[in-house]
Amino acid sequence: MSESYDVVIIGGGPGGYNCAIRAGQLGLKVACVEMRGKLGGTCLNVGCIPSKALLHASEMFETASTQFAAMGIKTGGVELDLPAMMQQKAEAVDGLTKGIEFLFKKNGVDYIRGKGRIAGAGTVEVDGEDGAKTLSAKHIVIATGSEVTPLPGVEIDEDRVVSSTGALELDKVPGKLILIGAGVIGLELGSVWRRLGAEVTVIEYLDRILPGMDTELAKTAQRTFAKQGIEFRLGHKVTGVDTSDPAKLKVSIEPSAGGDAETLEADTVLVAIGRRPYTEGLGLETVGIEPDARGFISNDHFRTSAENVWVIGDTTHGPMLAHKAEDEGVACAERIAGKAGHVNYGVIPGVVYTAPEIASVGKTEDELKAEGRAYKKGKFPFQANSRARTNHTTDGFIKILADAETDEILGAHMIGAHVGEMIGEICLAMEFQAASEDVARTCHPHPTLTEAVRQAAMGVEGWTMQA
Numbered sequence: 143m144s145e146s147y148d149v150v151i152i153g154g155g156p157g158g159y160n161c162a163i164r165a166g167q168l169g170l171k172v173a174c175v176e177m178r179g180k181l182g183g184t185c186l187n188v189g190c191i192p193s194k195a196l197l198h199a200s201e202m203f204e205t206a207s208t209q210f211a212a213m214g215i216k217t218g219g220v221e222l223d224l225p226a227m228m229q230q231k232a233e234a235v236d237g238l239t240k241g242i243e244f245l246f247k248k249n250g251v252d253y254i255r256g257k258g259r260i261a262g263a264g265t266v267e268v269d270g271e272d273g274a275k276t277l278s279a280k281h282i283v284i285a286t287g288s289e290v291t292p293l294p295g296v297e298i299d300e301d302r303v304v305s306s307t308g309a310l311e312l313d314k315v316p317g318k319l320i321l322i323g324a325g326v327i328g329l330e331l332g333s334v335w336r337r338l339g340a341e342v343t344v345i346e347y348l349d350r351i352l353p354g355m356d357t358e359l360a361k362t363a364q365r366t367f368a369k370q371g372i373e374f375r376l377g378h379k380v381t382g383v384d385t386s387d388p389a390k391l392k393v394s395i396e397p398s399a400g401g402d403a404e405t406l407e408a409d410t411v412l413v414a415i416g417r418r419p420y421t422e423g424l425g426l427e428t429v430g431i432e433p434d435a436r437g438f439i440s441n442d443h444f445r446t447s448a449e450n451v452w453v454i455g456d457t458t459h460g461p462m463l464a465h466k467a468e469d470e471g472v473a474c475a476e477r478i479a480g481k482a483g484h485v486n487y488g489v490i491p492g493v494v495y496t497a498p499e500i501a502s503v504g505k506t507e508d509e510l511k512a513e514g515r516a517y518k519k520g521k522f523p524f525q526a527n528s529r530a531r532t533n534h535t536t537d538g539f540i541k542i543l544a545d546a547e548t549d550e551i552l553g554a555h556m557i558g559a560h561v562g563e564m565i566g567e568i569c570l571a572m573e574f575q576a577a578s579e580d581v582a583r584t585c586h587p588h589p590t591l592t593e594a595v596r597q598a599a600m601g602v603e604g605w606t607m608q609a
């Protein structure tokens with residue numbers, strides 16, 4: 143006999159688990175099917191959370207090693223204990239995944255362990271730890287997320303040639319790490335291993351890092367990372383990795399535009415060229431859903447082409463970010479419950495958790511120029527912010543873009559310490575369609591880094607006072 147649900151969600155990542163919790167809150171009978179053995183998806187298990195645990199710990203290690211003395215702190219030597227660093231990361235992950243199980247119980251969500259497969263309209267078959275199960279569902283939500291995009295000619299063994307997943311688990315610091323791809327994930331993990339002692343070289347096909355982000359931010363970030371010791375080979379592609387020598391990997395590269403090939407040596411190669419939707423064995427054909435050429439399932443307000451089958455998160459279009467998946471999960475559950483769930487795709491922030499951090503929301507200058515939209519900008523350097531000076535974190539700036547006529551904030555781009563926290567203020571302002579003057583005239587506490595946001599907003603109308 144099959145168990146009946148209002149909603150069966152396949153995938154327990156930020157899209158799926160938030161959708162399940164919200165559906166439970168709205169009184170729907172809901173099950174979430176997850177095959178990983180743990181809830182939380184890529185984000186909690188092999189993404190956002192473990193990477194941030196290592197970024198935080200490695201930043202503390204570097205700060206203690208290089209900056210304590212200047213602040214009058216004598217430590218008597220700083221030493222890396224990598225197994226302990228990995229252990230604290232595992233504990234953070236473990237606590238958070240168990241937290242979701244608790245939230246499922248609290249909100250009446252059935253957690254079903256196993257691989258889910260759609261078997262025609264209204265049916266999900268689960269191949270689970272306790273054998274096979276059939277669930278009948280008024281609504282099915284696809285939240286199966288994404289997987290690492292492979293690079294032709296380079297075989298990932300998660301030992302010497304790793305994806306982000308392997309790079310979160312290395313058992314020793316590589317002498318030389320070659321990082322393929324200068325996107326967010328690569329730069330974060332490259333920063334971790336550089337701080338812990340690896341020599342890091344980044345090979346990037348394009349002639350810039352952080353594609354899609356504001357060009358001025360990306361250029362400033364590259365200069366800062368280069369000062370920290372990361373070497374960049376932009377405009378180059380990796381054509382193969384020779385693993386035959388057990389002592390050294392040999393990485394073949396050549397200019398993207400054509401030219402002479404070169405061979406670089408490395409102990410570890412990290413492939414970080416992106417992620418692609420994961421829908422393997424999901425039974426999409428049984429309900430007539432065809433992913434596009436890149437594997438994404440299209441949606442109209444989360445509805446797929448099949449009746450009562452919905453899609454959210456990395457499996458559908460838009461930025462592959464946990465909070466985008468979460469927002470879609472919430473809005474999708476609300477729509478299933480007959481409410482007007484909505485996601486504002488114009489206000490989805492993106493953060494790179496390096497040091498300094500990099501954060502963006504809304505339109506970039508390049509996008510506004512391409513649209514032909516007249517805009518004004520205000521910019522403020524952390525060099526002129528009192529809190530940044532006391533903290534010795536004066537690298538970076540805040541830039542706010544506003545409509546030339548209405549003054550509505552159209553975007554904000556920041557690089558500096560803690561900007562990942564500060565971007566939330568601009569997200570809220572943009573949600574309320576605030577003008578830059580609204581932010582400029584809002585009292586901010588002194589001395590804080592957030593005063594730089596206010597000063598940048600003042601700058602839009604040309605009255606920055608502290609620089």
Ligand SMILES: Cc1cc2nc3c(=O)[nH]c(=O)nc-3n(C[C@H](O)[C@H](O)[C@H](O)COP(=O)(O)OP(=O)(O)OC[C@H]3O[C@@H](n4cnc5c(N)ncnc54)[C@H](O)[C@@H]3O)c2cc1C
Nearest residue numbers: 153155156157177183184185189258287455456462463464
């Ligand atoms: C190293 C790294 C760092 C990242 N850092 C950040 C960050 O700092 N901030 C941020 O916003 N994003 C970050 N991301 C991206 C973020 O992890 C994803 O955008 C997010 O996890 C997407 O959520 P999702 O629910 O769509 O999919 P996922 O989190 O991928 O979850 C999908 C789940 O579905 C399960 N599943 C798949 N198929 C089936 C099936 N047939 N049956 C049952 N279960 C199934 C999978 O096991 C998986 O657990 C990072 C990613 C990586 C790899």
